[in-house]
Amino acid sequence: MKSRALLTIGSTLALACLPMIAQANATVAQVFNGEMLGTNLKYFESVAGVARTSFGDKHTYKVQGCEITADATGGSINDLRLELSPTCKADLGSFIGTFAPPANQPLTFAALHESTGGPLEFYADCLTMCGNAFDPSVYALWEGPRAVGFTQVLVEAILIDDAAIAASQKWADEMKKRKGDDFVIDNKYNCERSFDPVALQSFKPVAITAVTIGTQLTKPGC
Numbered sequence: 001m002k003s004r005a006l007l008t009i010g011s012t013l014a015l016a017c018l019p020m021i022a023q024a025n026a027t028v029a030q031v032f033n034g035e036m037l038g039t040n041l042k043y044f045e046s047v048a049g050v051a052r053t054s055f056g057d058k059h060t061y062k063v064q065g066c067e068i069t070a071d072a073t074g075g076s077i078n079d080l081r082l083e084l085s086p087t088c089k090a091d092l093g094s095f096i097g098t099f100a101p102p103a104n105q106p107l108t109f110a111a112l113h114e115s116t117g118g119p120l121e122f123y124a125d126c127l128t129m130c131g132n133a134f135d136p137s138v139y140a141l142w143e144g145p146r147a148v149g150f151t152q153v154l155v156e157a158i159l160i161d162d163a164a165i166a167a168s169q170k171w172a173d174e175m176k177k178r179k180g181d182d183f184v185i186d187n188k189y190n191c192e193r194s195f196d197p198v199a200l201q202s203f204k205p206v207a208i209t210a211v212t213i214g215t216q217l218t219k220p221g222c
Contacts, residue, residue, distance in 0.1 A: 031063045032082045034094035034151075037214060041072040064088075071214065079214025084207075095213045096148045107211065109140055110204035112155055116142050122199035123190045123220045127172040128181075135160050137210075138168055138203065141219055154212040154219060157203065167202040174198045191222035 031048045041059070045051070048068065051059035057073040066088035069081040082090050090107055092100035101111040113120055125136035137156040144151045157164045172184050175195050179188070189195050 026063050028064050028066050028068070028082070028088065029091060029094075031061065031068055032066075032080055032090065034096075034213075036070075036077050036080060037095075037151075038076055040076050041070075044070060044072070044077050079212055079217055081210060081212040083210045090211050092153065092211070092213065096144050096151055096153065099144060099148060107155070107208045108204065109155065109157075109200065109206055109208065112140065112142060112153065112208075113200060113204070116144070116153075118142070118200075119193075120196065120200055121193060121219075122171075122196050122203070124168070124187070125220055126187065127168055127189075128184050138164070138171075138199070139219055140199075140203070141217065150215060151213060152215055152217045154217045155208040156210050156212075157206050158209045164203075164206050167206050170202040171195070171199045174202075187220065187222045189222075190220050 026047055026049060031044075036044055036047070048061045048063060048070070050061075052062050053060045058069055058071055060067060060069045062068075066085070067083040071078045071080075082088065084090060084107060089103065091103035093103060096116075099116045101107060101115040105111060109120065120140040120142050123139045123141065125134075125138075127136075127138075130136050135158050137158045139154055139156045142153045144153070157167075159165050159168050175184050175189055175198070183189065
């Protein structure tokens with residue numbers, strides 16, 4: 001009887017440790033993968049491991065030193081976000097197939113536009129008079145065709161380095177010239193697409209700091 005009880009306890013502990021074992025063995029390519037979209041959270045965590053933090057339906061994981069966030073609204077994975085760095089690179093091939101930029105090259109706005117053929121819709125948290133509460137970002141959204149299930153790719157660049165800040169100022173200056181200061185201050189550029197070509201030219205060489213992939217992705221409003 002005692003040996004059976006010990007066996008039961010051991011089995012329970014082993015099952016409880018599975019997500020931790022998965023976390024130790026998982027790779028970014030396995031977790032940040034198109035096949036994970038639509039899976040339930042329990043299955044996702046059997047691969048990704050236990051979330052380090054959770055805020056509502058958003059759960060953040062550390063995989064090979066890279067931060068991946070999953071939106072699990074409704075209990076299934078709706079979108080995945082990967083923070084990029086020289087050691088954390090995004091391979092979008094499993095999500096959007098031949099529309100993906102080369103995985104072995106730095107992900108830039110220009111690379112995404114070239115591989116997808118566009119168009120890219122540009123948005124921003126703030127471009128002027130932003131205050132010090134947080135570091136704003138500029139985003140570009142691409143929506144794929146039916147062939148890739150209308151999958152959306154939302155890339156972002158945090159406005160903290162010189163290249164990103166200079167690009168945002170160039171975009172903002174052009175909009176102020178044509179529409180006036182209030183157009184930029186009130187974020188009205190988020191509600192029309194007429195300045196997307198200017199934004200693309202400004203941000204082409206800028207490195208992307210994070211990428212989110214899924215459907216019905218959230219973007220800044222006006």
